[in-house]
Each structure stands twice: as structure tokens, then as C-alpha cells.
Amino acid sequence: MSDFEQNSSDPDDATLLASAYLDDEATPDERALVETSPEALDAVAGFADVRTVLGATAPEASLSQRESHLSAALDVWARMSDLERAGEATPSDGIDAAAAAAVTTPLSDARRNRGDRRKRSGSMSMPQWALSAAAALVMIAGVGAVVLGIAGEDGADTPEVAVEEVADDPATEVDALEAAEAAEVANENTNDGEIPVESDLSPVAAEPGGLFPEEVDAADAAASSDQLAADAPGSDQPPPAPEIPEIELDNPDDLAAYGSLAVPALGQTTPEQPDVDFEQVDGTCDAALGLEERLEPAFYRGVEVGVGVDLVNSVVYAYDRDDCSVVESVALPTDTRQADDTPTSTQP
Amino acid sequence: MARRIAGPTRDADDATQEALIKIVRSLPKFDGRSSFGTWAYRIATNAALDELRKRKRRPALHSVRDDDTDDGGFEPVDEMSERRIGSVADRLALDDALAALPEDYRAAVVLRDVGDLDYAEIADILDVPVGTVKSRIARGRRLLADELRLDERPELVTEVTSETSRTIGNRTGDFERPTDLT
Numbered sequence: 001m002s003d004f005e006q007n008s009s010d011p012d013d014a015t016l017l018a019s020a021y022l023d024d025e026a027t028p029d030e031r032a033l034v035e036t037s038p039e040a041l042d043a044v045a046g047f048a049d050v051r052t053v054l055g056a057t058a059p060e061a062s063l064s065q066r067e068s069h070l071s072a073a074l075d076v077w078a079r080m081s082d083l084e085r086a087g088e089a090t091p092s093d094g095i096d097a098a099a100a101a102a103v104t105t106p107l108s109d110a111r112r113n114r115g116d117r118r119k120r121s122g123s124m125s126m127p128q129w130a131l132s133a134a135a136a137l138v139m140i141a142g143v144g145a146v147v148l149g150i151a152g153e154d155g156a157d158t159p160e161v162a163v164e165e166v167a168d169d170p171a172t173e174v175d176a177l178e179a180a181e182a183a184e185v186a187n188e189n190t191n192d193g194e195i196p197v198e199s200d201l202s203p204v205a206a207e208p209g210g211l212f213p214e215e216v217d218a219a220d221a222a223a224s225s226d227q228l229a230a231d232a233p234g235s236d237q238p239p240p241a242p243e244i245p246e247i248e249l250d251n252p253d254d255l256a257a258y259g260s261l262a263v264p265a266l267g268q269t270t271p272e273q274p275d276v277d278f279e280q281v282d283g284t285c286d287a288a289l290g291l292e293e294r295l296e297p298a299f300y301r302g303v304e305v306g307v308g309v310d311l312v313n314s315v316v317y318a319y320d321r322d323d324c325s326v327v328e329s330v331a332l333p334t335d336t337r338q339a340d341d342t343p344t345s346t347q348p
Numbered sequence: 349m350a351r352r353i354a355g356p357t358r359d360a361d362d363a364t365q366e367a368l369i370k371i372v373r374s375l376p377k378f379d380g381r382s383s384f385g386t387w388a389y390r391i392a393t394n395a396a397l398d399e400l401r402k403r404k405r406r407p408a409l410h411s412v413r414d415d416d417t418d419d420g421g422f423e424p425v426d427e428m429s430e431r432r433i434g435s436v437a438d439r440l441a442l443d444d445a446l447a448a449l450p451e452d453y454r455a456a457v458v459l460r461d462v463g464d465l466d467y468a469e470i471a472d473i474l475d476v477p478v479g480t481v482k483s484r485i486a487r488g489r490r491l492l493a494d495e496l497r498l499d500e501r502p503e504l505v506t507e508v509t510s511e512t513s514r515t516i517g518n519r520t521g522d523f524e525r526p527t528d529l530t
Contacts, residue, residue, distance in 0.1 A: 019486035073368040
């Protein structure tokens, strides 16, 4: 009986030794043990055959499949933000859907059907993403409103609190304080002591570090302060859009009246000032309906709709934001159209 | 790799895509504690094992071989070797033998014999001790050898080893028996 057979009475041990020997992972003693045993060498040869067949026949994906996989991965990379690429933020889950949608491999029927489902889900991902972004903005606005309300109850100067948090840059501090001052005026015009729950994001957006902290620069803040100051009581400017939690429109007249809010607001908007009164996220229906201005989404006869105004044809549309189908359309009120037709009359 | 672990099904394709996407998404978090290859293999192995587990939870009808498709799905890198060994029966025998392995054994054997990783790397990828890797590989090979009975089909191995131009990692797939047995 050889040393190998004596030292490896357990077949499992013999297998371990032979396998380790084949992989060059055996100790010198183990190697000597194996090399002195024909049985062990037979086992090694058998394992070598297995390895050879497995390695030589390992299937690999076709070129087209590899290309599709790589393109999907590159698409994920392309959709990642700089923060995500720097590892400072977790990539959003929507990237996976986008990557899945990017896969365009020639496939059999069953797989093609699955691919079609992926594509369909991918085509839906953009509006869903936009809705998610809108929901996030609403949440931010809600949190901001609660914070403002709580700070107000505590006697703190709400706008200054916001400014202290945001205006780390001394260069923008003056402008930010101006904006805060204007926001304070605007805050006085709302229900004092009551936590506002607003669907209109303009007050929050007008504050530095509000909805788009990285996008609001000093000029914007100053412009916003001018805008809010102009909205103060006694001003000759038309009143701003009503601040109500959810806009409910019951009939075409309501829709027309609501749409007319877009028109006077245009006269106040300077080119440098972001039109914060209007939704700026969902622009997918602009081209389809010829919309120049969009208002906050509203409930029209109980159905949530987007509302936009075709200023060229003076028509207000309530539309399904998913497929841009028109739920209701109504002409702008006559006086509004006149105001819209003569926007330059107030210019010197 | 994914096809050897997940089996000759489209799940392997899904696993490959999933792995690549995870690699890209996790790239900024790669800390270099292990080599990039080991890290990528770990993601790919986990993706393949995940697909395998998903498939086990699905009805068997959802698991369709690529061989059943008209377009073939996969094509061999080495056409000569594929032609030699490529009879459907042989391929199915290999696939079936691998499929019969416990998944832990299969992953270890594939990482070693297809991926050509050493035991330490495999241990890192599978997050198990090196000794466990060693035993899994050995037992997996034993089960495969018993199932394939390659000793009864030496022509198969001979054709592969003689015709293939594809080296298996740093090995050429040949094992030379020592001649000076004492």
C-alpha cells in the first residue's frame, strides 16, 4: 500500500490532495505523496480532463450580445451624475431601467417579447422620473413650509434662518438678505401663525437655497425680491396666482380664469428672472399642444391635469400629463387676451 | 463565467448584464482592497448565483436553453474546438453535469477551471475560507468526473487539448504525469 493510500484512507482526502496537486496548491509533502501514487496521479489526470473540457468549451456570448451589454453599462455610466461618479451619491435606481431600455440585442421571439417589455418600461421611465422629481420638489416645499412655520412660531426671523443656512458665500449674502427681506414681506401677506401647506412653490423657490439651491444665484435672488416686493399690497401689479393647497377647477370658466393667471404674470417676468410661478419640470406636452406657459397642475372635475396656455391662439388647455391628451380646452378671457396682446404698452 | 454558473439559459445573459451594470454603478466605490478583477468576478459570480436562485423559485418552463433558439444565442470563441466537441450531446452532457452540481461547488469549480483564479481569490470572491474553497473544488471535480466519465471518452479530451488554440489561463490544459515514480 502506498503512502498516498495509507495517508488518505478517506476518499475525500484523496480527492482533496489530487485536486490541490492539480492546482499547484499542495504542500511539498502533499506533492510527494501524490507523485508516488499511481492512483493519485490517475485522479489528477481525471481532474485535469475535467478542467480541460470545462475550460475549452466554456461558452461565451456573441459579439452582438457583448456589445449590447457594454452599451447598457456605458449608458448607465453616462446617466450618472458627477456626484455619483465621484462616489458621493448613490446612483438612482432609474438608471437600471434606462440601462435595460438601452439593450437592443437581436433575440428570439420569447426574448424579444421580454425586450419589448423592457423598452416599454424604459419609454415610461422618463415621465415617471419627471413625476418623481416633481414629487420630490413638493416634498421639499412642504418641509420648507413646515420649517418656516415652526420657526415663525418660535419667534425666529424665518427668512434670516434660511439665509444663515444658505448664504455661506459672503458675496451673495447681501443679495440673499434682500431676498429674505422680500420673502418676509411675502410671508406677512400669508396667514400669520398658520403653517402654510402650499401647492404653489414660488415662495420657497424664491428663497436662496429653496427649490434649486445650486441654481439660484445672487441675481436671481435679487430679481425674486423685486418680484415679491412688487406683489406686496398697494402694488399696481396684478395679484399673483392664488396659494391654495390643491387647485380644483369645476368648469371651463374656472379653467379659463385659472389660465388667465399666466398672462399678467408674463408682464412681470424679466428675462433674467426664473418664472417660478409655473411648473418647469414637465415639458413633454409643450410641443404637442403648442403651450407657451404652464401653470401648476390642478384637479379638473376631479381629474388631475396639467394646465397650460397657448398664447398664440389664446387657449387654455387642461391635459393629461401622461399622454398629453386634451381633457378640456377653453378660450382665454377677452380682457386677458387684450392684456396679452399689448404687453409692450407698459414699456417706455 | 456567468453561463457556466447560471447554466445554459438566458438567465446567464441577464446575469451578465446585471453584473456589468452593478460594476459600473459600484465603480466609484471600488476601494482597491482587492484587485479589480477579483472585485468584478465577485459581482459577476453573485449576479449569476442570484439568477440561479431566482430561477429555482420560478417554474421550470421559464428556463429555456439557448440551444432551442434559432439564432443560437452564443457562439464559441474557438470555432475549431467547438466544432470538435460541439456535438449537441456532448454539450448537453457538460451542461447537465454542471447543472447537477451544488451551486457552491459549481461556482468554485467554474472560478477555478474557467476563470483560472487561485484559491485565495476564489475565497475572497465567495467569502469563504481557503480550505472551504479547496474542498469545494475537489468535490465538485469529483462529481463532474463521475458524471462525465471522461475516462471512457478519451477522444473527447484529446481533441480538445490537441485542437484548441485557446489556453486555459496560465495553463494549457495539459497535465503531464511524472515519469519518475519512485
